[in-house]
Amino acid sequence: MTNLDYEIEQDPRQEAPEPVSERAEFDRIRPLPRISVHAFVESDGLAKTMERCAQDRRMAKVNLRINSGGVSAATNMFAGSPTPNLLILETRADARTLIGELGDLAEVCDPDTRVVVVGHVNDVALYRDLVRNGVSEYIVAPVSMADLIGVISAIFVDPEAAPLGRSIAFVGAKGGVGSSTIAHNCAWSISSLFSSEVILADLDLAFGTANLNFDNDPTQGIAEAVYSPDRLDEVFLDRLLAKCSEHLSMLAAPSMLDRTYDFSGDVFLPILDIIQRNAPVSVLDVPHVWTEWSRKVLCAADEIVVTATPDLANLRNTKNLFDTLRKLRPNDRQPLLILNQVGMAKRPEIAPDVFCDPLDIEPLAIIPFDAALFGEAANSGLMIGESAARSPVAEAMSQIAHVVTGRAEARKRKKAGLSSLMGLLGRK
Known part of the structure; x- marks a missing residue:
């Protein structure tokens, strides 16, 4: 036929x-x-x-x-x-x-x-x-x-049914670890690899970079949704979304400092709910802050990905995040870990296996430090999969996309004794 x-x-x-x-x-x-x-x-x-x-x-x-x-x-x-x-x-x-x-x-x-x-x-x-x-x-x-x-x-669309979409929250264990870059690349990879509709929400209203990374500067975005909760519905959401590619749309942050962004605890939850009801996958770029609203966003997400670099401060913060989120989400899967910027020249680093030992997990991905690759993509407004599709980093982004969407399983941690770094963490 x-x-x-x-x-x-x-x-x-x-x-x-x-x-x-x-x-x-x-x-x-x-x-x-x-x-x-x-x-x-x-x-x-x-x-x-x-x-x-x-x-x-x-x-x-x-x-x-x-x-x-x-x-x-x-x-x-x-x-x-x-x-x-x-x-x-x-x-x-x-x-x-x-x-x-x-x-x-x-x-x-x-x-x-x-x-x-x-x-x-x-x-x-x-x-x-x-x-x-x-x-x-x-x-x-x-x-x-x-x-x-x-x-x-x-x-x-059954109003009694659970939300359609799967929400994936990306957060950094420390500022500057590349969590936003990984979130944006992962959102693009999911939309292009699986032809699945994805909404990327940049929750860093003051310093968000999604619009820069996608070379897209919409006049409206997530700020309008936050400050107009009474207008929030499918039609209003559709008006605020900026198209990044065939299957990827974005709720961009204004990246302006004309006002302060002090939010109550539940401010983003109605937005996340309507996003989940309008797209199979929503990627949340959560800034490195610890407030009532960020805690509630992380608790509400279906999947959490913590990005860290291999040093002691990141290890301490990552362990605190994992311990806290395990208590807040006892019936959910523990967060996933991405080690980023590994192998930076002349920087003392904690080896990945030693870093993961006190966390009792295997990293979802270990991404090498490559300033030229990431810098060129950022300056061109492109994702790694567009600027260097055959690179190991692009392959790592593909693997991350498969795991966070449930199409592949993360590696399980082999039984091992706790690292002596536990003692260092206790003394800090």
Whole structure:
């Protein structure tokens, strides 16, 4: 079968008005967040319905691609590439064949990808089998626009459901360790490697550098969201976001000192909540401060990445952060550690294994000191993956992106005795 394999552009033209009953159903559906959807269709009817769905305003933020073929076509396509947030699969196969095909698809499917099956058999037993096997929904053809958009909305917009997105907070153990640079590069890597929609929020309102690193100077950003909480909704958020690349948007900091930025404890939480409901991944660039609001942001994040350089002050601060966050988040995974600027000439350093010993962890990544590489990228407004795609640092950013999005596991710490540095920390 010929692969259609095209992306849908928003088209203001409508083929025909929807029936009154269907319009009433649409009135109850909220706009969908920034998600990627691949549909694999076997009939012209579903293909046309998907095309019309793409033209609906509720799908304006959705990156939709329509492909010809069924479950096996999806398995072949994603054997060598990441899967989107949602797969819509049309099939005419019988129950046994379908379950087998879905088993093959599961082997190449990312764990957080949702699946909707459009079948041609009204079979309650099949529906139950599919749900037991992890399928989010089974609907029987023919399906309408309201059916399809309603199903997607029920999966991703249900107000009772947990937020859609995964939030990843990056924070430095000390100022100047490169946490912001790593956060920005990681956000770009996630968006480009996985074609996943990412929102980067620069929470350092006074001295944020995201706009510089992306060579983008928007007139509005996160300050407007902070100081206008009553206006905060999907439409207002969309107006504040600056586009950095095809799948990456940014809430930039103003980087101006015309006012002070003294915040209450909960000021960023409504912003983070609406970001998570509008993008599968949100990267939070948290400045090196310890305030009520920064503590609450770190507590609310799904994943925390601490960046440190290999010296004693960084070790002390990192251990304090790890110990405090373990107490504040007893049921969450412990923070991840990145050792940055390792191997700086003439600087006395603590060896990575000695640094990690009192923390009882393995570093997520060890990034070498390379002033020329990072300086050239920063001055050009480019990410490392753009300016030096084949460099070891670019590969490290890719590995970080895989781990923080749950596509790979961090290395587990081998059992070892505590370092004598524990004594040094106790005396400081």
